Amino acid sequence: MAQPARKIVGTTSTEPELPGRAREILDLVSAGMDSLEPPVIQNMVANLVRLGEMADEFNRPEMLELFREVARAGSNLRGLIAEIRELQETGTMTTLLELGRMVQAMKDSLTAGVVTGVLQQIVDAVAMMDQIQMLQGDRLVMGMIVAMQEAVKENKDKSPQGVLSLLRQLNDPEARKGLGIFTSFLQKLPAQLGFTN
Template identity: 75%
Template sequence: MAQPARKMVGPEKLEPELPDRSRKILDLLSAGMDSLEPSVIQNLVGNLVRLGEIADEFSRPEMQALLREVAGAGSSLRGLIAEIKELQETGTMDALLELGSTLQAMKDSLTPGVVAGVLRQLVNALAMLDRIQAFRGDRLVEGMVAALKEAVGENKDKSPQGLLSILRQLNNPEARKGLSIFASFLQKLPAHLN
């Protein structure tokens, strides 16, 4: 049999002698590789190529900057994770998810007619607030609230008054004026409700 042509300049160099343990490991790896089927080797090589591509992605300056940012934000991320865990443990997360689902269902159910109706009501409410403001209704409401607070405070620890005592209070000009305004209001209300 012919041997391949080799250019021999000196004595043939042999592989360096490996320690016994290294030789056994090398023999084991070699035996393992020899026992693999071609499809397994092809899959292994494909995974190694993908691993090399991933390593290449991680070596890009943008990726390294992102990794440095993530490392710097570690304490913030830990805090966020703790907050989310607490929300899950207290059941708040479930409530928030349910609220989100409800809002999404409401959003999905909005039709042009519904939107137009809501906008019409909003415009009417704004017009009414404008009329109240022009009439100085804010002062009227504040006055009513203040008078109610004062009346409740005056009668808090008192026993209920008798009918004659209430009628005697009508002799007070301020009480009669308030009652007249209220009676006039009651007379005019039905016309505005129709």
């Protein structure tokens, strides 16, 4: 049989008089304590000691600074949560997740052969860019872009020309030269694409 807690703790019999409600609460606590076995009380005391040790750990300066940092980050976290909620409500989050799953599936489907094929295409593209650079292809492309911009600007506010007017422009040596280059390009293109018989 368990001994009353008052006997274990060693309280005195002279207890101060308390008001009615406080006396009821004290009697209830005393009855609860009296019904506890000594091992249970020892376990409670050990837990209280551990709780005190934890409080000491939290009272260290670095822990207090960590708590302050978390409090400062609270507004940022609230903003982030609001943005995530908005992404969910607009469906953007679902789209991002689907995109992530698609990228993961693509990553999972990469075999050694696929990787080798992609690397070969990259090498071919770099070699082609090097060849274009050696042949001053960048100058050709830039020349085409500038010529197109000038042509658009020159014809911006003009009404469309008739067929006879266009034919008269072929008398201009520069126009004939450009047309000759373009015609020669069209003649050589099928052979380069492998379309010749």
